[in-house]
Amino acid sequence: MPESEKNNTVDDAQLQFTPSGQLKHLLTIRGLAREQIVELLDRSQEFVIAEGEAVVRSTALRGRTVANLFFEPSTRTRASFDLSAKRLGADVLNLDVNTSSRKKGESILDMIYTLQAMQVDVFVVRDAEAGVPAHIARHVSNFVSVLNAGESHVSHPTQALLDLLTIRQRKGKIENLHVAIVGDIAHSRVARSVSEALATMGVGSLRLVSPKALAPDIHAFPEDAIVTEDLDEGIAGADVVMALRIQRERIGSLDGVPGVDEYFSAYGVSHKRMQLAAPDAIVMHPGPMNRGIEIESSLADSPCSVIRDQVRNGVAVRMAVLSTVVKSLEDLHK
Amino acid sequence: MPESEKNNTVDDAQLQFTPSGQLKHLLTIRGLAREQIVELLDRSQEFVIAEGEAVVRSTALRGRTVANLFFEPSTRTRASFDLSAKRLGADVLNLDVNTSSRKKGESILDMIYTLQAMQVDVFVVRDAEAGVPAHIARHVSNFVSVLNAGESHVSHPTQALLDLLTIRQRKGKIENLHVAIVGDIAHSRVARSVSEALATMGVGSLRLVSPKALAPDIHAFPEDAIVTEDLDEGIAGADVVMALRIQRERIGSLDGVPGVDEYFSAYGVSHKRMQLAAPDAIVMHPGPMNRGIEIESSLADSPCSVIRDQVRNGVAVRMAVLSTVVKSLEDLHK
């Protein structure tokens, strides 16, 4: 995409809203006001059901088409968007991008224009390159919505919302909580998006814990975030501890972290480590987990773990976001 | 999976039922009583339609989600489950396991827990490793059902049921029939499951015909099965002759069966060979066929062949099984 488009993140945030301020695209948490986040969480909560209950179904997207464009492999996020759209009554188009026209040299935009001409209403986009979802949103017709389903190491807004919803369910609030995010912050779109969301919601403190080589680009995180290499310091008194996935192949190249055992010992979230946190602290992980590397396996299955709640809430959040943006499109064209 | 879980097939059979004896998972034919099989066949028959008739549709699975988890490639069984679930009104999630999180090192169980948290109600599982469907069934929530869609060389229960249904349609009964199964018995999950089912239904005789190198592990088959290397002996007077698929690459390594021609000559089910069977004998094959290897091509298309009926009945059986297990889940949680 053009160089000129690469760094206009302020514009990305504005791009998300209709002239009357309704959410039309979801590209980034940036630019979402506290009340807008609360409204999305409230709407999401309506789609949450207890295990074994019949799923909430709606016809809010009947006659609408949702296209899942995953240019990076994904099982869970793709399945989550797929089921969310189907449970709202949409037709879903899952595009296998490996066997697609992109091979034949067609540009992303020409692919988008083509699908748009087939009356796709919502594009759900995951891409390894930063800027792609906003690039698409800038070029689609005024009748079309774009949702970011994971963008390089930059942004993953529905993940941030499902994390907030999960915290709120257990803690009753997000304000003033102490939250520690632990692991490979440098490469984590989850860490960036959830940090922005937590800051907007008035979190008490945000601690970013990682080995030096995986430390955050501080310009991409809230100003008052606490950056530390010391897990004991970061986890002390925390209400929420979020472990991040680390790619095994990265571990070998970390200064002072020569192997998996050393990584777990220094940065693994474990029962023992959780004793430093607040007494009723919860443990989160965006999945898929490397058990025994970034998180102790038995901790992931213990009562303080909300990892499966996160997954369940993911469907609810995506249903809420899909119905919100489609409503905005409809209002825009009344 | 843990070694301790690998051989508890008795438990697998029990695992399938709710405390009140309703079928909740379908993992193996073992443990199914004659009346339970008859009930499933009766229910399946209601879903069978004549060619060209509109398919039977139902809303028994409306609001339910069926996930097809095929860790081995499959066209026909996957399509059969897919269409069965859709015709019952379910949402279907087809997971392409090659591009899935399994690559990233996530365990099967974590994948299952994740999908379960997205309110998947039924997992349809095919796996090359023995024990995987039962392993999953042992760990899912009490609100979730697991169906075995083909497990290593061990079990393929819906195939057994569709074979029984097909025989019953042509012969009016299964009791006292003489059935010959011919070919690569050693590697066949079909042979194992259908043999168990035939024994439960009181078949007259069961003959297992194969070259020595592909002979059955007799402990996995009914005690009174007749094992022979002589096709003429095995087929004599048979009411039902079932040819099994053989992988071409196996043929070259068989003692006394150096090539395809020799295999067909010794173990191919042909018009000529069928003259030894009962006058109105039927020919079956689970597909996909190697025409001219395990079965004479023109025989497969002749009036005594019920091979396409087997496929049609496969959809009916899977609709019956899906609606049965979902009904059991509902009764369990009333």
Place this chain on the structure above:
Amino acid sequence: MPESEKNNTVDDAQLQFTPSGQLKHLLTIRGLAREQIVELLDRSQEFVIAEGEAVVRSTALRGRTVANLFFEPSTRTRASFDLSAKRLGADVLNLDVNTSSRKKGESILDMIYTLQAMQVDVFVVRDAEAGVPAHIARHVSNFVSVLNAGESHVSHPTQALLDLLTIRQRKGKIENLHVAIVGDIAHSRVARSVSEALATMGVGSLRLVSPKALAPDIHAFPEDAIVTEDLDEGIAGADVVMALRIQRERIGSLDGVPGVDEYFSAYGVSHKRMQLAAPDAIVMHPGPMNRGIEIESSLADSPCSVIRDQVRNGVAVRMAVLSTVVKSLEDLHK
């Protein structure tokens, strides 16, 4: 397939109709009368909607199953058929042929018989080999329809119909228009099918423009088509200019066209070139485009371009064809 079947294209044309003359398969434009084409276009037009309007939905295919069998990779045509079938209420089976039984050596016909036994009503077939769709149509049951979704370099009938519809929308008619088709005619199923359709509709002149090495087999095109290597000559006064996709790797091997720049200069459809066409001429392309090779990029996005209309009309045409053939099946079996 048998040699004897390879060249009976007259039969293919007849094969498409029921005894009472209704369209049952769509294999080729050949054999379609002018009134039949007009009727299909009229029906298609009913499914065309303005951008942002809710899609037209119908229950014409409720309870029907459409199987997309794409033996060549495709995004746009497959997505178009998929959405068309879903918007008519059908169940859709998308078969990933790479992971299919075809690997295991099953013949196409056995795969078809299997899917037919699962009550698939319509097969949508794309294949790199000529004759495959007709071969299938000759063997399916009398209750089943076959649609050609792209056949080698021979035939692509729904593309031809969507091109006619697009022309008719802009020009109000097709009769007496001057149409130039430019580029790799030799390898183009689009060029063949649309030329047949234009001839049937009474086009004013048809000009086929290509470098010598990519010139048409004139026996496959209407007798009075004008064949030329000179784009200026071919485009002069044309009402419609259709650029064809060229595979980049072909360019290097063309006499007198050593590179991409030379190709664009000699055969690229550009703003400058369009000045030779009729004043209100339109530009078409079947996609996906190589911008800057066979078509000037800015021309493709200019007001005279109807390229996105073609895509939109593709869905409408496929909905019309699907509902037409299913209606024919129903009438046949009343």
